[in-house]
Amino acid sequence: MExxxxxxxxxxxxxxxxxxxxxxxxxxxxxxxxxxxxxxxYLADPEAYFxxxxxxxxxxxxxxxxxxxxxxxxxxxxxYLAKFAGIYKLTVQDVGAQQTGMTTEEFKEKLRRAxx
Amino acid sequence: MAKILGGLTSxxxxxxxxAIAKEMYEDPYWKPFFDGYPRVRAWLEEHKPDVAINIYNDxxxxxxxxxxxTFAIGAAHEYKNDDEGWGIPQLPPFPGDAxxxxxxxxxxxxxxxxxxxxxxxxxxxxxxxxxxxFWPGLEQNPNFPRAIPISANTVQHPIPTLKRALAFGRALRxxxxxxPENIKVVVLGTGGLSHQLDGERAGFINKEFDKMCMEKIVTxxxxxxxxxxxxLVLNAGAQGxxxxxxxxxxxxxxxxxxxxxxxxxxPISNTASGLMLMECVN
Numbered sequence: 001m002e003x004x005x006x007x008x009x010x011x012x013x014x015x016x017x018x019x020x021x022x023x024x025x026x027x028x029x030x031x032x033x034x035x036x037x038x039x040x041x042y043l044a045d046p047e048a049y050f051x052x053x054x055x056x057x058x059x060x061x062x063x064x065x066x067x068x069x070x071x072x073x074x075x076x077x078x079x080y081l082a083k084f085a086g087i088y089k090l091t092v093q094d095v096g097a098q099q100t101g102m103t104t105e106e107f108k109e110k111l112r113r114a115x116x
Numbered sequence: 117m118a119k120i121l122g123g124l125t126s127x128x129x130x131x132x133x134x135a136i137a138k139e140m141y142e143d144p145y146w147k148p149f150f151d152g153y154p155r156v157r158a159w160l161e162e163h164k165p166d167v168a169i170n171i172y173n174d175x176x177x178x179x180x181x182x183x184x185x186t187f188a189i190g191a192a193h194e195y196k197n198d199d200e201g202w203g204i205p206q207l208p209p210f211p212g213d214a215x216x217x218x219x220x221x222x223x224x225x226x227x228x229x230x231x232x233x234x235x236x237x238x239x240x241x242x243x244x245x246x247x248x249x250f251w252p253g254l255e256q257n258p259n260f261p262r263a264i265p266i267s268a269n270t271v272q273h274p275i276p277t278l279k280r281a282l283a284f285g286r287a288l289r290x291x292x293x294x295x296p297e298n299i300k301v302v303v304l305g306t307g308g309l310s311h312q313l314d315g316e317r318a319g320f321i322n323k324e325f326d327k328m329c330m331e332k333i334v335t336x337x338x339x340x341x342x343x344x345x346x347x348l349v350l351n352a353g354a355q356g357x358x359x360x361x362x363x364x365x366x367x368x369x370x371x372x373x374x375x376x377x378x379x380x381x382x383p384i385s386n387t388a389s390g391l392m393l394m395e396c397v398n
Contacts, residue, residue: 006273007346011317012354014346016273020181031180033201069316078314078354079176079271083201091131092386096318107319114321115382 015077023075026063029053030080039087066090068099118216118295121163121302122373122396123365124156127389128172128245128306133204136248152379152391153249159376159393160250160259165302167213168250168261169220169288169368171361172242172306173270175200178234184272185232187284189224190265191217195239207244208255213262216295220264223291229284239265246306261302268364270307270357278348279341281360285367292368305365307358309380311387314354321388325351326380329359330390334375337366355387362392372397 006014013019020027029049032038042049050060062070066088071081085095097107132149140146177200179185194209214235221233243265251257266288269275276284285303292301309329312320329352332340340363348357366373373394382388 007350009317009346009350011315012312012349013315014273014349014354015271020272024181027181031176034177034198036199036203039201068314072314077176077181077271082313083176086200086202092313095313096386099314099316099318110319111321111383111386114319114323114388 013072019075019077021075023059023077025054025056026059026071026075027077027080029055030076030084033083033087043087068095118292118297118299118301120289120292120368120370120396121165121300123303123305123369123392123394124246124250125305125362125365125390125392126246126249127308127384127387127391128242129385129387129389130200130202130204130241130245131385132245133241133248137205148381149384149389152377152381155377156250156391156393157252160302163300163302164259165261166299167216167301168247168263168304169266169292169301170243170246170263170304170306171266171268171364172246172304173358173361174267175240175242176271177240178238178267179271181272184269185267186269186276187229188232188234188237188267189217189221190237191221191233191235192237195237195243195263195265197240197244198238200240204241210239210244210247210254211262213264216297216299217264219295220288220291223294224287227287227290229287237265242267242306246304250304266364268360270355270360273345275345275357276360277341277345278343278360278363281363282337282341282367285364285369287367288364289368289370303365303368305362307361308352308356309359309388309390310352310356312353312355313386317353319386320353321382322351322353322356323382323388326388326390329362330378330380330392333362333366333392334373334394337363366394369394369396370398
């Protein structure tokens with residue numbers, strides 16, 4: 001039987017044991033991007049790199065589409081995904097905008113409005 | 117005997133490191149943030165701590181999910197940063213105080229905090245950005261202290277509770293005060309305040325909750341231990357759980373503190389930034 005340890009917070013996937021099990025290969029690949037030598041190897045042949053780290057099809061498709069919500073659904077942890085985003089020079093505002101269906105400028109305005 | 121001068125909190129957003137590298141102190145976006153720091157630097161200049169215990173959360177440089185310590189304490193002679201995947205500049209190594217680290221580790225485990233000791237630990241922006249903010253120039257700064265990193269897990273649930281974080285800080289206080297060397301210590305709690313990077317709720321910031329936390333952490337930190345971890349995610353955002361570091365720091369300061377300075381600004385990157393300087397009364 002599945003035990004849910006958490007309350008449901010809309011728009012939020014708590015990264016817990018369930019997500020950690022699901023996303024281990026994807027997060028391990030993203031962790032490897034801490035080092036430039038690995039980023040270079042990935043960029044030379046992303047498909048070979050996905051295979052090297054044992055990503056499943058869901059994870060590969062999410063990475064191919066650079067779709068952050070899909071990567072989270074596939075078990076990705078945002079701290080490691082941020083290193084994937086870095087390869088494509090995406091800022092955390094770009095990533096926020098993509099997930100909320102806004103332009104980056106609209107997302108930045110949303111952040112500014114939080115000060116009101 | 118070792119003495120605790122006080123505690124500092126600071127946000128540690130990676131973009132701050134870039135802004136420092138580009139010296140954007142007068143830039144309209146950055147000025148309200150950087151203007152908070154000179155008061156704290158003046159206090160550090162006056163008191164010249166020998167050691168900074170830097171409580172931060174690693175974001176996937178020093179630790180991976182293969183082995184994720186809930187609480188980890190650095191026990192190295194020096195600590196190095198890395199580019200973290202974004203080309204962050206390599207900084208000179210941060211000198212540690214391994215002998216003092218082992219004293220703290222002995223004391224913490226003796227008091228039933230089963231920590232992970234780290235004789236090598238790559239330190240990320242959570243550690244380096246506050247060091248750059250408080251001691252500009254780092255090793256070029258004549259008052260640059262030795263540092264001991266302490267990292268708590270906020271990457272993966274279950275994360276520690278706020279109650280445990282405060283208790284950790286209180287045990288850390290005993291550990292520091294029982295060290296026989298005549299050194300002056302400042303304790304840093306870095307991260308926060310409210311922010312969320314992931315999911316459709318990305319961009320969440322909660323000024324009211326942050327302000328409440330900044331008030332209660334001075335006057336009644338125990339009241340904050342009533343907040344559950346999920347309430348913390350709900351009110352501070354998924355990454356606002358970094359407030360745990362502030363609670364660990366606060367525990368090390370003793371019951372009464374004087375708040376000498378604070379600053380709060382929205383937004384820096386995706387985050388509400390918070391800065392506090394609290395001086396120990398005893």
